[in-house]
Amino acid sequence: MAARIPESVQLEKLAPIAEGRYTFTRAAEFxxxxxRYSCTCLKCDHQWDANLEKLLLGQACRPCSFSKTASAIRASEEDQLAKVADLSGGKISAVRAEKYTGNRTKYACTCLDCKSEWVIALxxxxxxxxxxxxxxxxxAAIRTMPEVDALSRLSENSGVRFIEWVGGYVGTSSRVKCGCECGTTWEASFLNLTYSGSACPSCSVGxxxxxxxxxxxxxxxxxxxxVKxxxxxxxxxxxxxxxxxTPFSWTQIAQIDSQDGALIAQLEKELHAVSxxxxxxxxxxGYTEWRTYTPALMAEVARMASEAL
Structure with missing residues (x-):
């Protein structure tokens, strides 16, 4: 049986990880x-318990991990309703249908265009x-879109040059032969080009x-x-x-730029292996690049970002 590493040695490893971020106290016999250790965030006083292994892997105060995300999670009812008004263009009337308990609270909604009514979570x-x-x-209007309107929508995608319809125009289910300023030509569906952000396969992440x-x-x-x-x-x-x-909201939490494109590709490979x-x-x-949130993944992202400064 392998000898247990002494607590003093483990805490020497943990000390620089926790420094300036949180304090920790053993909560049970080693x-x-x-x-398990009881931790207190030095920034927001949040308290949590975690085992030593997770702390050594980088687990820290989750509410403070990324301030933008934490702010979104703690957004007030007023802030969230303001966002709803902005997203709907002021065309939805939303009245709380029960006591406010966060973003799962139900609201009775009325469409100001067609007067439809429904109940939905915030x-x-x-x-x-x-x-x-x-x-x-x-x-229905999109499916029967006139060709002239379809061409106008295609022109809004600055990364796409229309060449021709593949098999002729048959509505929004049509396929398009298109080109890019880089010289690449490819085929894609009209809906992918106009509603899903599809672009040149040579210039995009693929x-x-x-x-x-x-x-x-x-x-x-x-x-x-x-985390993507x-x-x-x-x-x-x-x-x-x-x-x-992307069919859900997200916040950018980190960006690392480098003149060495090969290095950036290697960093992505290493991070994908973490979670x-x-x-x-x-x-x-891009759905395949979404990884499960783990403290270890966050710690690696933070480390790479700090080393790139």
Whole structure:
């Protein structure tokens, strides 16, 4: 049986990890890395218990891990309703249907366009869920969109040059042959090009060029349970693509830029190895890069970001 590493040695490892972030006190008899410690955040006074192994892997105060995400989680009812009004363009009237207990609180909603009524949780409204009746009407209008309007929508995607319809225009189910300023030509569905943020396969993340400067980015889902680790040669364009294609809200929590594109690709590979894939059955752009939130993953992201400064 392997000898247990003494507590003094383990605490020497933990001390620099916890320094300036939290204090810790053993909460039970020392029994190795499974021993639990009571911790207090030096920034927000949040208290939690964790075993020594998790603390050594980088677990810290979760509410403070990323301030933007924490702010979103703690958003007041007023702030969230303001976001709903902004997302709906002021076309939804939402009245609380029960005592406010956070973003799971139910609201009675009325569409100011078609007068439909429904009850829904606040968290769904904040995601942008609106009137189902109006959504159905808009979908029908999209399916029967005139060709001239379809071409106008395609022109809004600055990364796509329309060449021709594949097999002729048959509505929004049509496929498009398109080109990019880089010289690449490819085929894609009209809906992917206009509603899912699809772009040039050579310039987007799928066509990442290790010989060019690169960017590693980390995004956290609104629920805080998933983190997306991705790379791109064009970060501003990639963020716009993901804003259109990702079916839930997210916040960018880290970005590492380097003239060494190969190094950025290696960092992404290392981070993907830290945590498993969170979404396995989906088809939206970049879904395979969403990983399960773990303290170890967050610690690695923070370490890499600090070393890049």
């Amino acid at each position: 029994k190795g890395i499974t021993t 968290k769904e409204l904040v995601k942008g869920t609106g009137c189902a009746k109006c959504a159905t009407r808009r979908s 066509g990442y060029d290790k010989a060019s400067p690169g960017t590693l980015y980390a995004l956290m889902s609104e629920c805080g349970s998933m 680790i991705g790379i791109t040669n064009n970060p501003s364009r990639r963020m716009k693509e993901l804003e259109k294609s 498993g894939q969170a979404i396995t059955e989906a088809s939206f752009n």
